[in-house]
Amino acid sequence: MLIIGLDIGGAYTKIATIKVQGKKMEALDISSEYFPFWKFSNQFPQLIRERLPEEEKLIGVTMTAELADCFSSKEEGVEHILNSVRSIAKTLVLNTSAKFINAEKALESPLEVAASNWIAAPLLISKYVPNALFIDVGSTTTDIIPIIDGNLSALGRNDLERLVYGELIYTGAFRTNLATIVQSIPFGDNIVPVSSEYFSITADVHLLLDHIRGKEYSCDTPDGRGKTKEDALRRISRLICADMDMLDEADVMCIANHIYKKQIEQIQKGLLSVIKRQDISRNTPVVLAGTGAHFLGEVAIKQLGYSDIRYFENLFEKCIGFSDAKISISAPAFSIAFLLAIEEMVK
Amino acid sequence: MLIIGLDIGGAYTKIATIKVQGKKMEALDISSEYFPFWKFSNQFPQLIRERLPEEEKLIGVTMTAELADCFSSKEEGVEHILNSVRSIAKTLVLNTSAKFINAEKALESPLEVAASNWIAAPLLISKYVPNALFIDVGSTTTDIIPIIDGNLSALGRNDLERLVYGELIYTGAFRTNLATIVQSIPFGDNIVPVSSEYFSITADVHLLLDHIRGKEYSCDTPDGRGKTKEDALRRISRLICADMDMLDEADVMCIANHIYKKQIEQIQKGLLSVIKRQDISRNTPVVLAGTGAHFLGEVAIKQLGYSDIRYFENLFEKCIGFSDAKISISAPAFSIAFLLAIEEMVK
Structure with missing residues (x-):
């Protein structure tokens, strides 16, 4: 099972992928894609489809791109972003109360998941x-x-x-x-x-x-x-x-x-x-x-x-066996994936 | 004879055209074209060819567009701008010592005509x-x-x-x-x-x-x-x-x-x-x-x-018979044309 953390910002979309096998994290991959929303927002669904692996997956999302001025309001931005992602796989979204909710619920009150990406990393840190x-x-x-x-x-x-x-x-x-x-x-x-x-x-x-x-x-x-x-x-x-x-x-x-x-x-x-x-x-x-x-x-x-x-x-060297500057540069995406991976492993 | 004043800025190119007949100014036309150099500098020669009338003319130039970041230096900018204009008609350029020099001389010391557009209007005002x-x-x-x-x-x-x-x-x-x-x-x-x-x-x-x-x-x-x-x-x-x-x-x-x-x-x-x-x-x-x-x-x-x-x-109502807000908005272009028209009339 793949757990994918997406941090969808106005200028960069960051993707952290953790492979979970039973009670173990087997692999980690992190990438950062320069994707300026104000120029290309219509191409976002395509970007996401192309960049995510085919295997069975769970997606965790946090975002700030809804502020980009290609959207007339944050609500419009959240809708466009979540609809692009949830068509691909089961999607959980971090809200501003530091809880994961499913994409459908997030769409009912979009402002609760807007600009939530700052929560992901400190939420993970607080456990260590x-x-x-x-x-x-x-x-x-x-x-x-x-x-x-x-x-x-x-x-x-x-x-x-x-x-x-x-x-x-x-x-x-x-x-x-x-x-x-x-x-x-x-x-x-x-x-x-x-x-x-x-x-x-x-x-x-x-x-x-x-x-x-x-x-x-x-x-x-x-x-x-x-x-x-x-x-x-x-x-x-x-x-x-x-x-x-x-x-x-x-x-x-x-x-x-x-x-x-x-x-x-x-x-x-x-x-x-x-x-x-x-x-x-x-x-x-x-x-x-x-x-x-x-x-x-x-x-x-x-x-x-x-x-x-x-x-x-x-901080996570013990759990994943190594440390990598990419983890720091994409801290919210990594944290989303890591938090969901922990939940998946204790299931 | 048409006297054309061009104020070539980074974002706007302003064109003032005065028709001189003997000792009289017969007509005045002023236009302002939104032309962002940093996007389209290569199309500038075409813009100038299309916008200037076919009749016999003298062109006066002042500029600030050479600062646009499509040019790696001011010298490169001045060259591109002056070469675009002088291929069309005899061209005089206002230098930073408030003198008109011909385009060929201006190209020998391009920094002397860079960012000179602020001089045109006060030079004209100083006479009134x-x-x-x-x-x-x-x-x-x-x-x-x-x-x-x-x-x-x-x-x-x-x-x-x-x-x-x-x-x-x-x-x-x-x-x-x-x-x-x-x-x-x-x-x-x-x-x-x-x-x-x-x-x-x-x-x-x-x-x-x-x-x-x-x-x-x-x-x-x-x-x-x-x-x-x-x-x-x-x-x-x-x-x-x-x-x-x-x-x-x-x-x-x-x-x-x-x-x-x-x-x-x-x-x-x-x-x-x-x-x-x-x-x-x-x-x-x-x-x-x-x-x-x-x-x-x-x-x-x-x-x-x-x-x-x-x-x-x-200030110029007596000379041209009317006042128009366009004159103010395109003050350097108007001033260039007006100064050259006066010179032409006293010839």
Whole structure:
């Protein structure tokens, strides 16, 4: 029997497949597909049909893609997504109360399963580390979820509430438009207000700073051009209406470092509001996941004095026999599959 | 003889055509074409061939499209643009020293004609109002140019310098991503950090606030959907990850008003830096142009105590026999054509 965890985001669809044989997990496969809903939502049913294996399977779903602006409302988005999946196999959906419900029930109250993907990983973690601060720095957003006495102690239930409480921060390792992070940057002796166009993104910054390599730059580039450092330099120079005939590499590296610092501050702002409200002490274990776990999440929380740093992918080594960075990058998809696999095994 | 002024921007190409007969201007035609360079730059030569009349003509050019990220450098952009135009008729190009040079000479030093479109209108105004503060609020950017004793007294020559001096502000009436104007908005009793996606633009705000009508919304919508108020409400609600099932119209109107206020502040910041540096007194005439002249430019400068407000399109009524808002919206293109027409008439 295959247990498939799907985390269907606006830009990426992540698929975790666990093979369960009796009381044993036999194999694990994780993949991440760049699938921008705002461009191709009609092709989603086809994507899902093509990517999922033929064998007998149970599908677990969590999502955020219903916010994509190809849908006129979240309800429309949830319907399109769930109908695409449930036509393939039995489908269970994680709701915002951290329960799995079947797809038919989810369709009756779609807002209860909208934007629930932040719940999956802390729900799984809570079974292994009952007191922890979970930070997932993804390509687009950062989630901050406190786990207290085995319970998810997030205050926000939907994305709007989560923004208010600092539990959702709209900054990520790859896709964030630099013009949304800063309105001006120090440059030489001046403060330069920036262009508001979509010229460069955080993947350009982290490529230049050696946080990621070109082949890890998994989203589209803003100008449709390459993913080399030279391309990233050119894109970032446009943030201040310049190009590489006007600036040298050191100038752009200063800009990249400034943006990096500001992104750390964005995450710390959310962290501080969660930490203070929930009174989370500095010896609490911090569990990190996501594509920006090391260069954004870890840096942000260590600067605040937390030192018990754990990586999501290492928590399950005993159960699955290995650890793999893919588990961290696709934490919600993996968690959905893992949670359902445990249920299946104890049946 | 036709004198054609072209203002070739990244998103719009504006065309002003003046028919000159002996010592008289006989007719004026102005049009604005939404032509996003970053999508279609290869089709630009065709656009120009199709849009310009067959008759004998002289073309005057000013541009900003060379910054579009379809070009790897400004030089590449200037070359592509000028080669497209000069193949059609004799072409003069405005340089950043406020002189017209022929296209062949411009191609020898392309950076001297890059981003020169801000010079055209104040150069013309300086011949009618020798002391003035010129403000052009376009779809994407705002230009602030002091005219002192008949001279353009701007300090910046290229866009980078102009950003530094507050003479160029990257905020406009239509195309500005709201997530680049605010990082959070007050909502009820809370401050909500915003989504960094490309969900909604200033045209949505100004449509809701009755500053523009749907048919004036001349750029693409972020979601590719309609240009009604209902569409604008939906797009703006996504700024805080909501939709119209979660918010009511009054909530979104509060957000729109907040963004409007912030946009006025962005422009005032530039105004204040120019006004203070150049010591421009409050009785100096202010000449306004651009699609946001009334609801952004005039509001911003009046709040700073300036009251001698003049509209660009009215300055030339005596010469051309009428005034037309199109003149203001396409101020650089009109100015280029008008300046060359005057030269032609005195020949």
